Amino acid sequence: MIANTxxxxxxxxxxxxxxxxxxxxxxxxxxxxxxxxxNINSYTFSILRERAQKLNSSKFLDQFNDKNVNEFDNKSHDEENLNKSFN
Known part of the structure; x- marks a missing residue:
């Protein structure tokens, strides 16, 4: 996370x-x-851009299972209820 853009x-x-x-x-x-x-020159940045185009083969989808989705949905509903109670 970046503290300031x-x-x-x-x-x-x-x-x-x-x-x-x-x-x-x-x-x-x-x-x-x-x-x-x-400070990097444009040639170096172009090499980084080319390499970043390849699919990152991390196990992202394995982390995205039904249990995590259900937990996310429950948290979303809890936040909605919390926001309603303050309004």
Whole structure:
């Protein structure tokens, strides 16, 4: 997480990958960002952009199982009820 967006220098969205899961299609957005304090030339940044286009093979969809989705749904409903009680 970034505390302040003024810390972000160059940023580039490199790829959007459609992935199938048991919940239906999921889209994975990939990109790169370089801190403002880090000065790199355009050639170096282009190499980073090319490498960031490849699908990241982390186990993201394995973490996205029914139990986690149900927990997320319950938390969302709890937040809605909490917000209603304050209004």
């Amino acid at each position: 003024s810390q972000v220098g160059s940023i580039h969205m490199t790829a959007i990958h459609k992935m199938d899961s048991h919940l239906g299609p999921v889209y994975r957005f990939q990109g790169i960002s370089v801190p403002k304090q880090l």
